[in-house]
Amino acid sequence: MELTREWAEREAAADPLATFAKEFLIPEGTLALNGNSLGPPAAGVPVALENAVRRQWGGHLIRGWWDDGWWDAPERVGDRIGRLIGAGPGQVVVGESTSVQLFNAVTAAARLVPEHRVLVADAGNFPTDRYLAASVARLLDLHLVETPMDDLPGVLDRHAGEVGAVLCGAVDFRTGELWDVAGLTAAIQRAGGVAVWDLSHAAGAVPLRVDDDAVDLAVGCGYKYLSGGPGAPAFLYAARRHHGDLDLPITGWHGHADPFAMTDPFVPAAGITRARTGTPQILSMLALEAALEPLEAAGVAAVRDKSIRLAEYLFALVADLDGVEVVTPRAPGRRGNHVTLRLPDAVAVAEALLHRGVVVDERPPDLLRICLNGLYVSWTDVFDAVAHLREVLR
Numbered sequence: 001m002e003l004t005r006e007w008a009e010r011e012a013a014a015d016p017l018a019t020f021a022k023e024f025l026i027p028e029g030t031l032a033l034n035g036n037s038l039g040p041p042a043a044g045v046p047v048a049l050e051n052a053v054r055r056q057w058g059g060h061l062i063r064g065w066w067d068d069g070w071w072d073a074p075e076r077v078g079d080r081i082g083r084l085i086g087a088g089p090g091q092v093v094v095g096e097s098t099s100v101q102l103f104n105a106v107t108a109a110a111r112l113v114p115e116h117r118v119l120v121a122d123a124g125n126f127p128t129d130r131y132l133a134a135s136v137a138r139l140l141d142l143h144l145v146e147t148p149m150d151d152l153p154g155v156l157d158r159h160a161g162e163v164g165a166v167l168c169g170a171v172d173f174r175t176g177e178l179w180d181v182a183g184l185t186a187a188i189q190r191a192g193g194v195a196v197w198d199l200s201h202a203a204g205a206v207p208l209r210v211d212d213d214a215v216d217l218a219v220g221c222g223y224k225y226l227s228g229g230p231g232a233p234a235f236l237y238a239a240r241r242h243h244g245d246l247d248l249p250i251t252g253w254h255g256h257a258d259p260f261a262m263t264d265p266f267v268p269a270a271g272i273t274r275a276r277t278g279t280p281q282i283l284s285m286l287a288l289e290a291a292l293e294p295l296e297a298a299g300v301a302a303v304r305d306k307s308i309r310l311a312e313y314l315f316a317l318v319a320d321l322d323g324v325e326v327v328t329p330r331a332p333g334r335r336g337n338h339v340t341l342r343l344p345d346a347v348a349v350a351e352a353l354l355h356r357g358v359v360v361d362e363r364p365p366d367l368l369r370i371c372l373n374g375l376y377v378s379w380t381d382v383f384d385a386v387a388h389l390r391e392v393l394r
């Protein structure tokens with residue numbers, strides 16, 4: 001690799017994923033480097049929405065639920081997301097926000113082992129995850145133990161036999177550190193616990209194998225690496241072996257075995273359908289479904305390979321910047337697809353970069369996050385972003 005724009009241009013010209021980048025609606029001259037916060041729209045999204053509103057809703061009115069497949073959308077889109085995270089069919093539903101799905105998943109996980117009174121939560125997780133873990137602990141009268149991920153194995157050992165639900169983030173939202181999902185899931189289960197992984201910064205970013213890794217439950221976000229749009233519905237994965245015992249707290253009528261009978265009491269549907277809640281956000285769901293197409297066509301593995309190499313290029317380009325420290329682990333197996341830099345005045349720097357069309361974000365007080373999603377970020381984008389950063393810092 002060479003730290004010149006010519007080299008970046010040659011790499012970009014030879015990039016087999018370059019055709020996918022053209023399918024995203026990103027303004028000319030803008031560098032979309034915050035796909036870990038809000039992915040840009042794929043060209044198929046406005047087409048799908050236009051079709052959903054004019055032809056389906058406008059053309060068929062309420063018949064859209066059947067004629068246009070709206071009723072089955074949570075499971076259909078769920079299966080498509082399932083393929084991206086290594087889940088066989090019938091184990092993922094799409095709907096609600098990530099926060100709601102976290103509440104649903106953590107409560108159900110705790111109820112799978114009601115005699116285990118310790119709820120373990122990743123202390124470095126996104127605030128909503130931590131707030132919800134605390135709320136579930138209050139609701140079910142559990143003892144909440146928050147731990148940094150580094151200390152998780154020790155905490156599991158100390159509470160072996162008492163551990164119930166364990167909520168962890170697969171990729172740290174601040175530092176981009178990727179945790180060992182397979183190894184930690186096994187450790188959680190050895191301690192008697194039920195592993196709930198938050199895949200918000202991992203789904204569509206890194207190859208996942210939730211089935212092979214024996215993950216119990218997982219939740220993820222629709223608007224980050226899946227590019228489903230602002231407020232896109234989230235997803236919930238539950239391993240098939242748990243379906244029969246899954247006592248989800250949000251018992252809406254869509255999760256009923258016979259929703260149109262409208263009878264008492266609540267009888268959960270078979271399979272993952274019991275994890276449906278109420279009427280799904282169809283327009284957002286269809287936008288998310290259309291957004292998956294470029295990622296499915298490119299393949300998570302290819303996107304991940306390129307993202308790893310883009311980050312290595314970034315590491316090399318920032319190496320001589322005074323006062324800039326790379327917080328994200330450098331080993332590819334230990335990081336997701338966003339890179340976090342520590343630098344003074346990160347908030348002001350991010351603001352200045354934004355003015356230059358370099359869309360990154362900051363986590364106060366001193367972290368700058370740069371998302372290198374190989375699906376639409378190019379080698380020249382990385383080169384130009386660092387050139388702008390260099391000028392801003394000067």
Ligand SMILES: *Cc1c(COP(=O)(O)O)cnc(C)c1O
Pocket residue numbers: 097098099100125126128129169173198200201221
């Ligand atoms: C983005 C993100 C969320 C977002 O939750 P919403 O309900 O969509 O606001 C939750 N948890 C993690 C770890 C996230 O990265």
